[in-house]
Each structure stands twice: as structure tokens, then as C-alpha cells.
Amino acid sequence: MKTRKLKDLIVSEIGIGCMGFSHGYGQIPTEEYSIEAIRKAHDFGCTFFDTAEVYAPNLDPNLKGHNEKIVGKAIKDFRKDIVLATKLHLPTEEVKSKGVYETLRAHLDKSLKHLQTDYVDLYYLHRINPEVPVEEVAEGMGRLIKEGSIRGWGLSQVPVKIIDKAQKVTPLSAIQNIYSMIERGVEEEVIPYCLKNNIGFVPFSPIASGFLSGKVTVNTEFEKVDDVRNFVPQLKKENIAANQPILDVIGRFAKAKEATNAQISLAWMLHKYPNVVPIPGSKNQGRILENLGAWNVELTNEEFNDLETALNACEVHGHRGFDESEGRSFLQVKHK
Numbered sequence: 477m478k479t480r481k482l483k484d485l486i487v488s489e490i491g492i493g494c495m496g497f498s499h500g501y502g503q504i505p506t507e508e509y510s511i512e513a514i515r516k517a518h519d520f521g522c523t524f525f526d527t528a529e530v531y532a533p534n535l536d537p538n539l540k541g542h543n544e545k546i547v548g549k550a551i552k553d554f555r556k557d558i559v560l561a562t563k564l565h566l567p568t569e570e571v572k573s574k575g576v577y578e579t580l581r582a583h584l585d586k587s588l589k590h591l592q593t594d595y596v597d598l599y600y601l602h603r604i605n606p607e608v609p610v611e612e613v614a615e616g617m618g619r620l621i622k623e624g625s626i627r628g629w630g631l632s633q634v635p636v637k638i639i640d641k642a643q644k645v646t647p648l649s650a651i652q653n654i655y656s657m658i659e660r661g662v663e664e665e666v667i668p669y670c671l672k673n674n675i676g677f678v679p680f681s682p683i684a685s686g687f688l689s690g691k692v693t694v695n696t697e698f699e700k701v702d703d704v705r706n707f708v709p710q711l712k713k714e715n716i717a718a719n720q721p722i723l724d725v726i727g728r729f730a731k732a733k734e735a736t737n738a739q740i741s742l743a744w745m746l747h748k749y750p751n752v753v754p755i756p757g758s759k760n761q762g763r764i765l766e767n768l769g770a771w772n773v774e775l776t777n778e779e780f781n782d783l784e785t786a787l788n789a790c791e792v793h794g795h796r797g798f799d800e801s802e803g804r805s806f807l808q809v810k811h812k
């Protein structure tokens with residue numbers, strides 16, 4: 477198993493996104509199954525696990541910590557050997573009454589309890605709150621690092637102008653933004669900035685919510701409950717059909733490399749950037765290992781160039797992250 481660095485944090489080349497065990501992709505598995513899945517991923521060589529305080533069925537605030545608790549139980553026997561990432565939101569009212577540092581501290585303390593640990597390796601601000609200056613967040617995160625409660629910090633779904641303000645106060649370990657073969661906006665500024673400043677880049681939704689695996693078709697019916705795929709523009713039937721040429725390209729390379737489509741989509745980004753560590757999400761044990769197995773799929777420079785050229789010739793229909801980039805969640809979109 478090869479490793480990469482997110483600033484000073486050493487992680488397996490691919491991590492796992494644990495969100496689906498609690499939220500986002502329909503019916504959730506039993507807790508026992510999810511814990512076993514995380515442990516099997518670790519046995520397979522995965523040392524990077526991603527969760528968030530808000531991941532809970534239907535993002536129900538009363539169930540906050542649902543996902544962190546599952547992760548905490550699963551990793552407790554090998555906690556020290558892995559890099560554990562979680563995320564927080566900074567609600568305006570709390571910040572107004574307590575201040576930024578105290579709010580960070582209070583959220584972190586809850587997460588530590590859920591995760592059954594006394595430090596978090598990578599603590600992200602999940603979304604920018606425009607009412608809370610990011611420089612103050614950076615300062616608070618710097619204090620948490622000095623105190624030994626977190627080892628590094630990050631921002632999620634942010635443009636370079638925000639990253640730069642934060643970086644100047646407390647250097648970042650990682651940026652977690654949406655990135656896949658069909659959502660490539662971050663290639664313009666964000667990834668180059670991260671490369672230049674020794675910041676890791678952690679793509680979320682790297683398989684485009686399953687689309688790039690080729691397993692989602694125009695006939696796929698998404699689940700009715702807590703399934704973001706009902707609101708992802710790229711997964712509207714007309715966009716699934718229009719994006720078929722992209723799957724044809726991936727399928728060609730998958731066949732030649734004796735790999736799966738999902739593995740090709742991950743191997744492509746690993747080849748493209750040395751600071752990228754994707755965190756594919758799945759609630760299926762077999763697919764989790766399949767995705768991690770992408771670290772064994774090596775593209776030669778020639779293969780990569782052919783793939784890149786073929787992808788660049790395809791038009792992408794619809795976005796995955798349009799609404800999230802605007803700072804709104806899919807649940808808010810649903811209620812519009």
C-alpha cells in the first residue's frame with residue numbers, strides 16, 4: 477500500500493468516505509455491517525477515514541454524531557495507526573454568544589466523544605459561514621493544533637481567495653472540494669494553489685455519486701428516502717444518457733487495464749496529481765475494497781495522456797456540485 481502526504485499527515489493513497497453509512501445514498505446498512513466494512517477497509521490497507529458531525533439519517537440535528545459514533549466504534553482498536561478526519565459547521569448564533577475558538581472547542585469536544593478518541597488528525601470547516609471571517613477560524617484551529625487536540629486542519633468546498641486568507645494565518649493540511657472526471661473546476665486554481673503551498677487535496681464524490689462506475693443507468697430508480705441522487709443534476713435521466721460517451725471512454729480503459737470503471741476514475745486522478753487523495757464512498761463492503769484496489773491500477777504516462785485526451789473531447793452535461801458550490805445543501809434544494 478502506497479502512501480501520500482496531506483502536509484504532515486501520512487495517509488493511504490485512497491481513503492474512505494463514511495457518509496453513506498448514515499446519510500445521502502438511501503437506506504443505510506446496519507451498524508454491525510458498517511463497522512465491519514470500516515474494519516475490512518483497514519485490513520485491506522486503508523488508513524484514512526472521513527466523517528462529519530452532521531452525517532446522520534436525513535441530516536436530522538437530533539441524530540448528530542450518528543456517523544462519528546459508527547466510525548469511533550469501528551476504529552477503536554487501531555485508532556493510533558490511522559488518520560481520522562471530521563468536519564464541523566459554525567452556526568452564527570453560537571459564534572456570536574461564545575466566540576469562534578470556544579465554538580470550535582465545543583464542537584470538537586462533542587466529536588471526540590463520539591469518535592472515542594482524544595484527538596482528531598484533520599479537522600475541517602465543512603462550509604464557510606460568510607458571517608464568520610475565515611481568518612478567525614484559522615486562528616482558532618491554530619490554537620487547537622498547539623493544544624494537541626487536532627493535528628491539522630482543512631476547509632471544504634472553498635475557492636482560492638478563501639483558502640489564501642486562511643493559509644496565511646494557519647497553514648492548511650487539506651482542502652476537501654468536489655472533484656471527479658466530470659466535475660473539474662478545481663483544476664483551474666484550487667489544485668495548483670494546493671500544490672504550490674504543500675496542501676493536500678481530498679476530492680469528495682470522486683466517482684460522481686456512482687455515475688462513473690457505469691452502474692447507474694437511465695433506468696436506475698434512486699431511493700425515495702435520504703438519497704441525494706434525486707437532486708444531483710448530473711444524474712437526471714437526460715444527463716445520464718448524454719454523458720454516455722464519457723462512460724464509453726472509461727470502459728475502454730477499464731477493459732484494457734483489467735480494472736473496473738470506478739477504479740479507472742480514481743487511478744486517473746492519482747496519476748494526475750501527487751497531492752490528491754480521493755475518498756470514495758460506498759455502503760457496500762465489496763465496492764469499498766474495489767475502490768481501494770484502484771491504488772494497484774497504475775496508468776503509464778502514455779495511457780494517462782490518451783485517457784485525458786479522450787475525456788477532454790467529451791462534453792459534460794449537468795453538474796454534480798452546482799448547488800453545493802453555492803453553499804446550499806441538497807436538502808435545502810429539495811425544499812425550495
Ligand SMILES: NC(=O)c1ccc[n+]([C@@H]2O[C@H](COP(=O)([O-])OP(=O)(O)OC[C@H]3O[C@@H](n4cnc5c(N)ncnc54)[C@H](OP(=O)(O)O)[C@@H]3O)[C@@H](O)[C@H]2O)c1
Nearest residue numbers: 493494495680681682683684685686689738756757758759
Ligand atoms: N465535504 C463535503 O461537503 C462532502 C460532500 C459529500 C461527500 N463528502 C465525503 O466524500 C465521500 C464520498 O462522496 P460521495 O459518497 O458523495 O461520492 P462517490 O464516492 O462519488 O459516490 C458514492 C455513490 O457511488 C456509488 N459507488 C461507489 N463506489 C462504487 C463502485 N465501485 N461501483 C458502483 N457504485 C459505486 C455508491 O453506491 P453504493 O453505496 O451502493 O456502493 C454511492 O451511491 C462521502 O462519503 C463523504 O465522506 C464530503
